[in-house]
Amino acid sequence: MAAPTTDPVLARSVRDVAYVPTARKRQLLDLFVADSPLPGAPLVLFVHGGGWKRFSKQEHAHIGRAWAKLGITTAVMSYRISGLEESTRLAITAVWSLAIGSLGFLADATGAAPGWLVASCIAVGAFSAITGLRLYRQCGEEPRIRWPAHREDVVSALKFLGSAAQAGGQFEGFYNPRNVFVCGHSAGAHMTLMTCFDVPLLAKAGIGLMSLPPVSPGVSPPPVPAESSRPAEGRTLKEVSSGAAAEDLHVDLVPESEWNLAVPAGCGAFAKPGLVIRGVIAMSPPAVSAMMSGFMIHRMYMRPAFGFDPAQWPQAFPDALLRTAVEEGRCPRPPLLLATADPGYDLGLEKHVDELMPILAAAKVPATRITITGSNHFTEMTRIGVPGTPAESIMTPALVAFVEEHGVKRHTPAEDKEES
CATH class of the missing domain: 3.40.50.1820 (Alpha/Beta hydrolase fold, catalytic domain)
Incomplete structure (x- = not known):
């Protein structure tokens, strides 16, 4: 320290x-x-x-x-924060995006994939990788x-x-x-x-x-x-x-x-x-009633911070x-x-x-x-x-x-x- x-x-x-x-x-x-x-x-x-x-x-x-x-x-x-799960999801997204982007380069050489698709996959992969790494570092020594x-x-x-x-x-x-x-x-x-x-x-x-x-x-x-x-x-x-x-x-x-x-x-x-x-x-x-509705709210906030059992959230x-x-x-x-x-x-x-x-x-x-x-x-x-x-x-x-x-x-x- x-x-x-x-x-x-x-x-x-x-x-x-x-x-x-x-x-x-x-x-x-x-x-x-x-x-x-x-x-x-x-x-x-x-x-x-x-x-x-x-x-x-x-x-x-x-x-x-x-x-x-x-x-x-x-x-x-x-x-201490609850960022591990999101950083993991972003890391997975980054791997897939970069992989698709790399394959896109090969496809682009034969004209099978448009250049904008290749560039988009690489951009998404790079952004997800950087964001995921930052979140993982913020979690500290106790990630979960x-x-x-x-x-x-x-x-x-x-x-x-x-x-x-x-x-x-x-x-x-x-x-x-x-x-x-x-x-x-x-x-x-x-x-x-x-x-x-x-x-x-x-x-x-x-x-x-x-x-x-x-x-x-x-x-x-x-x-x-x-x-x-x-x-x-x-x-x-x-x-x-x-x-x-x-x-x-x-x-x-x-x-x-x-x-x-x-x-x-x-x-x-x-x-x-x-x-x-x-x-x-x-x-x-935030109040719980408004946080209980919405798939994205559950995935982005409630599950990482409060667990997977909605009955315990209130x-x-x-x-x-x-x-x-x-x-x-x-x-x-x-x-x-x-x-x-x-x-x-x-x-x-x-x-x-x-x-x-x-x-x-x-x-x-x-x-x-x-x-x-x-x-x-x-x-x-x-x-x-x-x-x-x-x-x-x-x-x-x-x-x-x-x-x-x-x-x-x-x-x-x-x-x-x-x-x-």
Whole structure:
């Protein structure tokens, strides 16, 4: 494992930090440290998308840089992916295409095959070979990865970030481990929701989750004490999202004295978790009902990541997790920000969020939904940090306001102990 390196763009950033003791090739994260952190020294863990089978932290470093400049220390992680089966299919396609192309050369010499067919076969073969090789290399040392391995890596990263910020830890003083937010895009948003709404999973890992009291839509919460109020010059999340097609279930601030540490029955109380999640941000998360239909979706996404038994797929998605939690009366209520791109340009994932909203309302989860007008599924994430783009003018301010609104306003060790 290569030693962590300092990022040349930001003096206080660290690359390629292993978040498990025996880290594989992809179990690494980069930390981008805010030079002038917001009050409470918040941390955001960003989980990238890619259909559970593509991409890594390298393609998302711009997010860490952009948010760190705004005062939010950001960890961008990679995780093990499920790309082996697709890379194998592409390799087979490449072999056949190149073989047909080679035979085509012989046929072309006798005029039995047109030149365009020969060129097409060779082009398809070369493209498939290159793409398959890239996917295989991205898989790392553990090629046959299936759910829930992806989520296990998210939990491991959170545990590491909690321990690394303690006294004597690698990241001591960089951020407040009791003021953490988890953000994901696409498949990363799926993993974010599946992690942060599974209280027993978090409890076993010693991770705290702040759960707000249930507040019905349209009902105002108790008044906020003056010492917990936002600065007068700050903007609330509702103000930020007012021009971005916001759909509020409940976004008003609840006094921190009424926040509860969500602990499942039988797990006991852990008064001093190593890390506390204060809020969840999900950008275009998929829902299982929309993923169950379509041969290509099954072949490209569901089978490689979730196995060959469709009966097991629903249990690996947030809508099923939330329904079960609501039925059992144990659904946590962390503050939640949902973001989607323009309808029709988000690969249909805005419809997935449409399906999640009634479930969240039934659970009385304090959720806010915004539309990043003028963006598509990719630019809502890739253009973060680019001035003048919808991602930077809508998504980034909404995230900053969300963190300020639901995070702690202090980060001294003594006050953290009092809050415990």
